[in-house]
Structure formats: structure tokens, C-alpha cells
Amino acid sequence: MRDERxxxxxxxxxxxxxxxxxxxxxxxxxxxxxxxxxxxxxxxAAALGYHPDSRARLLRSGRSRLLGVVFGIxxxxxxxxxxxxxxxxxxxxxxxALSAVTPERDxxxxxxxxxxxxxxxxxxxxxxxxxxxxxxxxxxxxxVVLARSVRxxxxxxxxTADATGLALAxxxxxxxxxxRIAHIDGGRAPGAADRRRGYRQAMHRHGFDAEIRIxxxxxxxxxxxxxxxxxxxxxxxxxxxxxxxxxxGVLDVFNRNGIQVPxxxxxxxxxxxxxxxxxxxxxxxxxxxVPAMTRQALARAIARLEDTPITxxxxxxxxxxxxRGTSAPPS
Amino acid sequence: MRDERxxxxxxxxxxxxxxxxxxxxxxxxxxxxxxxxxxxxxxxAAALGYHPDSRARLLRSGRSRLLGVVFGIxxxxxxxxxxxxxxxxxxxxxxxALSAVTPERDxxxxxxxxxxxxxxxxxxxxxxxxxxxxxxxxxxxxxVVLARSVRxxxxxxxxTADATGLALAxxxxxxxxxxRIAHIDGGRAPGAADRRRGYRQAMHRHGFDAEIRIxxxxxxxxxxxxxxxxxxxxxxxxxxxxxxxxxxGVLDVFNRNGIQVPxxxxxxxxxxxxxxxxxxxxxxxxxxxVPAMTRQALARAIARLEDTPITxxxxxxxxxxxxRGTSAPPS
DNA sequence: CGCAAATACTGGAACGTTCCAGACTCCATC
DNA sequence: GATGGAGTCTGGAACGTTCCAGTATTTGCG
Numbered sequence: 001m002r003d004e005r006x007x008x009x010x011x012x013x014x015x016x017x018x019x020x021x022x023x024x025x026x027x028x029x030x031x032x033x034x035x036x037x038x039x040x041x042x043x044x045a046a047a048l049g050y051h052p053d054s055r056a057r058l059l060r061s062g063r064s065r066l067l068g069v070v071f072g073i074x075x076x077x078x079x080x081x082x083x084x085x086x087x088x089x090x091x092x093x094x095x096x097a098l099s100a101v102t103p104e105r106d107x108x109x110x111x112x113x114x115x116x117x118x119x120x121x122x123x124x125x126x127x128x129x130x131x132x133x134x135x136x137x138x139x140x141x142x143x144v145v146l147a148r149s150v151r152x153x154x155x156x157x158x159x160t161a162d163a164t165g166l167a168l169a170x171x172x173x174x175x176x177x178x179x180r181i182a183h184i185d186g187g188r189a190p191g192a193a194d195r196r197r198g199y200r201q202a203m204h205r206h207g208f209d210a211e212i213r214i215x216x217x218x219x220x221x222x223x224x225x226x227x228x229x230x231x232x233x234x235x236x237x238x239x240x241x242x243x244x245x246x247x248x249g250v251l252d253v254f255n256r257n258g259i260q261v262p263x264x265x266x267x268x269x270x271x272x273x274x275x276x277x278x279x280x281x282x283x284x285x286x287x288x289x290v291p292a293m294t295r296q297a298l299a300r301a302i303a304r305l306e307d308t309p310i311t312x313x314x315x316x317x318x319x320x321x322x323x324r325g326t327s328a329p330p331s
Numbered sequence: 332m333r334d335e336r337x338x339x340x341x342x343x344x345x346x347x348x349x350x351x352x353x354x355x356x357x358x359x360x361x362x363x364x365x366x367x368x369x370x371x372x373x374x375x376a377a378a379l380g381y382h383p384d385s386r387a388r389l390l391r392s393g394r395s396r397l398l399g400v401v402f403g404i405x406x407x408x409x410x411x412x413x414x415x416x417x418x419x420x421x422x423x424x425x426x427x428a429l430s431a432v433t434p435e436r437d438x439x440x441x442x443x444x445x446x447x448x449x450x451x452x453x454x455x456x457x458x459x460x461x462x463x464x465x466x467x468x469x470x471x472x473x474x475v476v477l478a479r480s481v482r483x484x485x486x487x488x489x490x491t492a493d494a495t496g497l498a499l500a501x502x503x504x505x506x507x508x509x510x511r512i513a514h515i516d517g518g519r520a521p522g523a524a525d526r527r528r529g530y531r532q533a534m535h536r537h538g539f540d541a542e543i544r545i546x547x548x549x550x551x552x553x554x555x556x557x558x559x560x561x562x563x564x565x566x567x568x569x570x571x572x573x574x575x576x577x578x579x580g581v582l583d584v585f586n587r588n589g590i591q592v593p594x595x596x597x598x599x600x601x602x603x604x605x606x607x608x609x610x611x612x613x614x615x616x617x618x619x620x621v622p623a624m625t626r627q628a629l630a631r632a633i634a635r636l637e638d639t640p641i642t643x644x645x646x647x648x649x650x651x652x653x654x655r656g657t658s659a660p661p662s
Numbered sequence: 663c664g665c666a667a668a669t670a671c672t673g674g675a676a677c678g679t680t681c682c683a684g685a686c687t688c689c690a691t692c
Numbered sequence: 693g694a695t696g697g698a699g700t701c702t703g704g705a706a707c708g709t710t711c712c713a714g715t716a717t718t719t720g721c722g
Contacts (some may be wrong), residue, residue: 003534008677008678008679009678009679010678018701018702019701019702019703020678020679020702021681021682021702021703021704022678022700022701022702024680024681025701028680031699032699032700032701032702033701034701035701037700038700045718046715047693051446051447052678052679052681053390053449053677053678053679054385054427054447054448055389055390055395055449055677055678055679056386056390056677056679057678057680058679058681058710059384059386059390059677059678059679059680059709060678060679060681061679061680061681061707061709062680067547072606073410073414074407076405077686079404079405079433082404082431082433083404083431083433083434083435085434086431086433086435086436087436091696091721095444097428098429098430099429099430100414100417100429100460102410102414102417102418103414104414104417104418105414105417105418106599113426115382116382116385117385117386118384118386131486145533148699155699183672193676199721220437220604220609221609221611221612222609224608224613224631225609225610225611226610233416235508246499249609249611251583251584252582252583252611252612254610255583255586255587256586256611258589274405275552277578278551278552278553278556279553279556280552280580280583280584280587283551283585300453318691337710339707339708340708340709341708349671349672349674350672350673351671351673351708351709352671352672352673352710352711352712353671353672355709355710355711356687357672357710359710362668363669364670364671365669365670365671367691368670368671383708383709383710384707384709385709386707386708386709387707387708387709387710388708388709388710389677389709389711390677390679390708390709390710391676391708391710391711392677392709392710392711393677393679393710466684491664597689601683
């Protein structure tokens with residue numbers, strides 16, 4: 001039967017012939033037990049298949065050592081971030097609790113779930129909640145916002161220098177000889193405003209104000225496809241796109257309409273998500289530094305919990321350009 | 332400060348002038364309190380911003396009411412399944428705990444995490460562990476395997492009739508007039524063997540044994556692209572593909588090479604993931620019945636926990652054909 | 663009117679840990 | 693030979709709940 005009561009500290013203690021306090025020490029690897037008894041205790045624990053009960057442990061110690069992560073399950077870039085967060089959490093002594101935003105489960109519900117689990121801090125990936133709601137949340141527990149730009153008194157923000165990212169893209173294209181460069185934007189998605197601004201400033205810097213052309217897009221393949229169709233009548237020689245997902249939609253429509261990429265039009269994406277790296281897509285893109293961002297997000301959350309003094313609330317990670325096969329000189 | 336001790340049952344009790352037992356009753360919506368006091372207690376709780384501490388609650392009641400879900404974070408179809416699971420869990424009184432498999436965090440690690448959280452049962456999405464490992468796991472707690480075919484004494488399996496699915500695809504294409512139909516398979520991915528078999532049997536049933544052609548593929552866009560390139564030299568008039576993700580890779584390569592879909596080649600995918608539904612992809616595909624599968628998976632897990640007698644261990648959900656824009660009569 | 667049954671409520675033990683104060687042994691030091 | 697400080701180890705309280713066995717109080721019915 002699987003119902004036989006699972007072993008507890010007391011069981012291990014009686015089997016090893018010591019007190020439960022001692023077993024507790026040994027299990028936590030604290031000093032205060034002789035090597036010999038330590039040995040005996042560990043043997044007993046192994047024999048009984050003992051695993052500490054995290055609930056009881058956390059109840060008593062008053063901490064959960066749990067960091068809540070809210071992410072969009074449909075979002076490939078969030079997948080990359082979650083991957084990074086797991087790796088970054090590995091040696092910290094904290095665990096991650098995931099809570100997904102789905103089409104039928106909104107952000108506030110995802111957050112509520114994590115609060116009930118007694119997470120000590122929250123890491124939100126590109127949250128869509130209003131600033132006011134985030135600020136209120138941050139009064140309860142440390143909140144780190146990843147990949148979105150927000151200003152709030154208690155909010156920590158880790159994000160990419162999105163304006164710089166778009167400048168990199170434009171500079172790259174200009175260096176190749178382009179000047180008719182359009183931008184397919186992300187609407188009200190997190191980061192979209194900055195990227196739009198970066199595009200506009202870079203074009204201005206190169207003296208191409210007259211060529212500035214912003215096409216409404218969005219963050220899905222579908223939005224990209226729609227935007228690309230809108231471009232068909234009057235093609236630029238290059239396009240910078242809000243993100244990789246949207247860019248694949250653009251590529252797809254171009255392919256279908258016999259438009260050569262990068263021959264006729266160059267395309268630059270954003271995120272360097274696993275999508276862009278696929279050999280047949282092979283998308284030139286702006287890479288967000290996922291390892292750095294996730295490492296910082298975690299470090300920040302932990303620092304807040306342990307009252308390590310931090311000066312800056314906002315940390316801006318530089319992006320870099322990844323040149324692949326969708327950008328070339330104009331023909 | 333956010334450190335002010337959070338309110339407990341006792342706090343609410345003293346404020347409402349009752350015992351903590353009574354407050355406990357009220358919070359759990361159990362009978363045994365007069366409407367009037369119930370009111371008073373709820374008011375007091377609200378005033379103190381009281382939220383029950385799940386750890387203590389679970390410690391005492393000996394249950395966690397937590398169902399662990401292991402999923403692949405890079406996998407779009409898993410995203411659909413997780414979405415379904417959340418919806419299905421809504422009214423059950425159980426909560427989901429997600430644990431992701433990432434390129435750097437393997438399945439056994441994901442499972443270990445959930446066990447520590449005291450999940451009562453596990454739902455594994457297309458698990459890659461060996462049957463032996465799954466069987467061993469199922470000795471400890473109820474395990475429901477979703478979207479993979481396994482045989483094990485204590486394992487519950489909910490899966491799509493994958494062979495039937497491929498038969499539907501082939502029948503559809505044959506009805507359109509195709510006979511040179513190839514299959515791009517999924518290698519050793521969960522479900523691949525059944526789909527391959529379904530393809531072969533359907534072709535045989537139509538008397539097209541001579542046309543059977545199985546091309547090695549895989550489950551990513553990249554695998555599909557590679558397989559499509561292998562087909563270029565000797566095109567069939569139609570292709571059935573292991574899954575939608577792989578199919579988009581196929582479509583992409585066809586597009587790039589000026590091959591009309593569905594004019595020259597028809598393409599049928601598998602999963603009806605959100606990918607297939609995108610307007611510009613518009614992929615004819617075999618839909619797995621995600622709502623039914625997730626509902627059943629949840630029901631099964633809960634039934635095991637509550638000792639509801641169940642006869643069948645394996646439940647096979649019928650798939651159905653979704654006709655979109657990538658299939659048409661051969662030209 | 664009296665007695666059982668229902669309703670409303672209380673007190674305290676338990677869940678499996680961690681934490682604290684103390685107890686015992688052993689050995690070096692004065 | 694007492695003193696004291698490591699080094700080990702123990703017992704019991706506490707964490708915030710739920711559960712159980714009760715105690716009042718009210719109600720229903722012959």
C-alpha cells in the first residue's frame with residue numbers, strides 16, 4: 001500500500017536512538033553532531049526513506065524560501081526566461097514556484113495563487129497589470145518586474161535597453177546600405193514603446209526622418225503576418241520587427257508572396273528566442289541577454305528578502321546584435 | 332513595513348470575540364456557525380486582511396490538495412494542455428503545481444521538485460522517462476500520463492487514438508484524390524510510433540502499399556524543415572506530418588522553394604495547436620481533444636486519490652479532422 | 663413540564679518541523 | 693582539584709492550522 005504513513009523525524013530518531021532535535025540538525029547539515037552519530041542518523045533516514053516535510057519545516061521556520069514566477073505560457077520568450085531562472089536559482093537555496101497566465105487564467109489569478117503558497121517574493125515576466133496594481137502588490141512583498149519598463153516606488157525592474165536594441169538594428173541595416181527602413185511595432189505590449197522610440201531616434205540620427213515608417217503590429221505571428229500584408233503595396237528595403245514571433249509571421253507572408261529575404265527585403269527580429277535560431281528561419285535579431293537578466297532578477301529578489309542594501313531599483317541590461325541570414329545589403 | 336506579522340486565526344478570533352475553532356469553521360464554509368456570527372467573523376477577517384496559511388492548514392489536515400504537473404516549457408502543445416488543466420482544475424478543490432522541463436532541467440529533477448512540495452498525485456505531459464522509472468514512481472503516488480502511450484501496472488494513461496488520427500488524415504487526403512502520400516514521422520517522440528502505424532495501416536487499407544513513404548522527421552520546426560528538404564527531389568502530392576510544429580517547418584521550406592501549398596503539395600499537421608490556427612498558417616490538422624483529455628486526466632488523478640473505483644487504466648480520446656487551407660485535390 | 667435532539671460554540675491535542683535553553687561529558691588550564 | 697569551555701546531545705515550546713470531544717443553549721414533542 002502506498003498509504004503507509006510516511007516517515008517523520010521522530011521515526012528516524014527512534015530508529016537511530018537519538019532525539020529528534022539531533023536528527024533535525026543532521027538533516028540540515030548543521031554543526032553539532034559527531035561524525036559517527038551523523039552517520040547513524042543518515043543511515044536510519046535512508047533506510048526509512050525519510051524526506052523532510054517542507055510544509056512543517058516552513059511553518060516552523062516562518063519562511064518558505066519560495067520565489068513565485070508569473071509567466072505567459074504561450075510566450076516563447078518567457079519560456080527562455082523561465083529556463084534561465086531555473087538555472088540561476090539552482091545554487092541559491094531558493095525554489096521557484098511557477099504560475100502560468102493562460103487565455104483563461106489572468107495575471108491577477110496567477111498572482112493570487114502564488115500568494116497563497118506563501119511565496120516570499122514575486123518575479124513577474126512582462127506583466128500586463130497596471131502600474132497601480134503592481135505598486136500595491138509591492139507593498140506586501142518584494143516584486144521584481146522582468147522585461148517590462150515600469151516606474152513604481154517599491155518595484156525592482158530588470159529590463160533590456162530596448163531603445164538601444166532598436167538602434168543596433170537600425171545601425172546594422174544602415175551600415176549595410178539601407179535607408180528605407182520600416183518598423184513593425186508591438187502596440188501596447190511591454191517594451192513596445194521603447195523599441196518604437198529607439199527606432200525613431202536612430203532613424204533621426206542617421207538623417208532619415210523622411211523615411212520613418214511605423215506599421216502597427218503586435219506580438220504574435222498573426223500580427224506580423226497582417227503587418228507584412230500591409231507593407232506589400234509599398235515595400236521598404238528593410239524591416240525591424242517588434243519581436244521574433246512577429247517576425248516569423250512577416251517572413252512567412254514574404255515567402256508566400258515571392259519576396260526574397262534578404263534579397264528584396266531584410267528583416268531583423270527581437271529577442272533571439274529559440275525561434276530565431278532555427279536553421280530554416282535563421283533570423284537576424286537583437287538578443288536580450290537572458291542569462292544576465294535572469295541572474296539579476298533572482299539576485300535582486302533575494303537581496304530584498306535578506307535586506308542587502310541595493311541602490312538602483314532599475315537595472316538595464318544591454319542587448320546585442322546577432323547577425324544571421326535575413327539581413328544583407330539592399331539590391 | 333511589510334514585516335508586521337500577518338494575521339492568524341487567533342487574531343481574527345479575538346477581534347470577533349469567538350474561539351479560533353469557530354473562525355476555522357467559518358473560513359472553511361462548514362456548517363455550525365450562526366449566520367450572525369459568521370458575519371462578524373468574516374468582517375473581522377476582512378478588517379485584518381487575514382488569509383489562511385496553507386502550510387499550516389495542510390500540515391494539520393495531512394493533505395496538500397496539490398496536483399503536480401510536469402510539462403515541457405518549449406512545447407506549444409503542452410502549453411495548450413496546461414491551459415486546459417488549469418480550467419479543468421478550477422472547481423475541483425485541487426490546485427496545480429507546475430514544474431517545467433527545460434533544456435537544463437530534466438524530467439527527473441522536475442518530478443523531484445514536485446515530490447518535495449508534497450503533491451498528492453502527478454500528471455505528466457508526454458513524459459520521456461523510461462517505463463520502469465514511471466512504474467516505480469507510481470508506487471509512491473498516483474501518476475497520470477497524458478499524451479503518451481505507456482503500459483505499467485499502476486499507471487493511468489490518457490491519450491489520443493493516434494493511429495486513428497493518422498487514418499483520418501490519410502482518409503481525408505485520399506478522398507480528395509491523393510495517393511502519393513508521404514508521412515514525416517516523429518522518431519522516438521511520444522506518440523510517433525502510433526501515428527506511423529496509423530499511416531501505414533490506412534495506406535494499406537486503401538491499397539496504396541506501394542506508395543508508403545516514411546521520412547524521418549522529429550518534433551521541432553527544424554526537423555520538419557530538414558524532412559521537407561529531403562522530399563524536394565521527389566515530391567509526393569501530399570504529406571502527413573507528426574505534429575503542427577514540425578509541419579510549419581515543412582511549410583516554410585516549401586514556401587521558400589516556390590512549392591504551392593495546397594496546389595502542388597497538400598500538408599496535414601497534428602495537434603491543432605494554436606500554431607495551426609494562425610490565419611497565415613491555416614493548417615489542416617488532426618485535433619486532439621484537449622478539453623476532454625485534460626478533464627479526464629484531472630478526474631482520473633482525483634479519483635485515485637479519493638479511492639473512487641475505476642475500471643480502465645487507459646483512456647483513449649478520439650481525435651478529429653480540422654480542415655483548413657493546406658489540403659486540396661491534387662493538381 | 664421534562665427530556666431528547668439539534669444547534670451553537672469552546673478548549674485543547676495534534677500535525678512535523680525548528681529553535682532555544684539547558685545538561686552532560688571530556689579535557690585543558692590555573 | 694576546582695573552573696570553564698568546547699563539543700554533543702536532549703526536552704519541550706512554538707509555528708497556524710484542523711479535528712475531536714465536549715458544554716451550553718435552544719427547540720421540539722409527547
